[in-house]
Amino acid sequence: CIEALLAEAAEPGVPARPCPCPLPSGDTALSRLVRRLLSARRSLDLCLFSFSCPQLARAVQLLHRRGVRVRLVTDAQYMGLHGSQIGRLRHAGIQVRHDQHSGYMHHKFAIVDRRMLITGSLNWTTQAIQSNRENVLVVEDAEYVKAFQDEFERIWEEYNPANYSFFSQKQ
């Protein structure tokens, strides 16, 4: 199950104990997603409307502890919702930026090592993973990866807190 996958990633070399939990074991869409994320060696750029899935948050924290450079952009309204993992990730020292608009930062993509794009309809929530009909595309074509990487860098700069203006700039 995902627990075993995360335990193995946290302590490589320690033999995996058989897990008695009732979660689906073997190859699931979630385990494939987690494996792709855990393949990161240098960087993980996340651009996520909603992030409440604890297993995915643990995978991200694990990468951060391993020294992978994690950057996370999220939506200002959704990051405060019950169950959001954003506070926990910030607390762990991961850099998070968010929009300042009434519209949603509605992207749901991740880029691993600037070479693998993971995108689709899936918000990183337990509800979406357990109950919804969703799609996730994993793409390594440089053309697609570059378009999303460029969008990430644009947003990352645009949401830089150093650029916030708290008062009207009118003369």
Added chain:
Amino acid sequence: CIEALLAEAAEPGVPARPCPCPLPSGDTALSRLVRRLLSARRSLDLCLFSFSCPQLARAVQLLHRRGVRVRLVTDAQYMGLHGSQIGRLRHAGIQVRHDQHSGYMHHKFAIVDRRMLITGSLNWTTQAIQSNRENVLVVEDAEYVKAFQDEFERIWEEYNPANYSFFSQKQ
């Protein structure tokens, strides 16, 4: 603007009148999406969580009137929301099917003539188009198109009203 684009598509050959409306003119993300949809000659398969954008609904209706085979799958909870275009499209004679679950049918993709996939984070709502940060991928690689076409056919069959069970099947 989009109005001029739809008018031109509805009455090809009639010279486009200059449009006095305040909508953005020229090349916008919405006009590119509408142009891609209007390129359909045989079929348009739509799998949309939420559909409230009137301009996109008009483009779909136009294709239906032109004899393009339009099939639409949507989410049971969202299709009843204020502003939904689903009722109007059904009224126009377009075949619509929806899920029967508490989870969401959360896909947001379209397939034009079984060869062009349009997918991403964008729900087909005015709010998303006007206010959100979104992505739309347009892909013609057969491998990706096939994966989404197969998912569409699976869902289309699964949500066939002939398969509804209104009462418990317990013995």
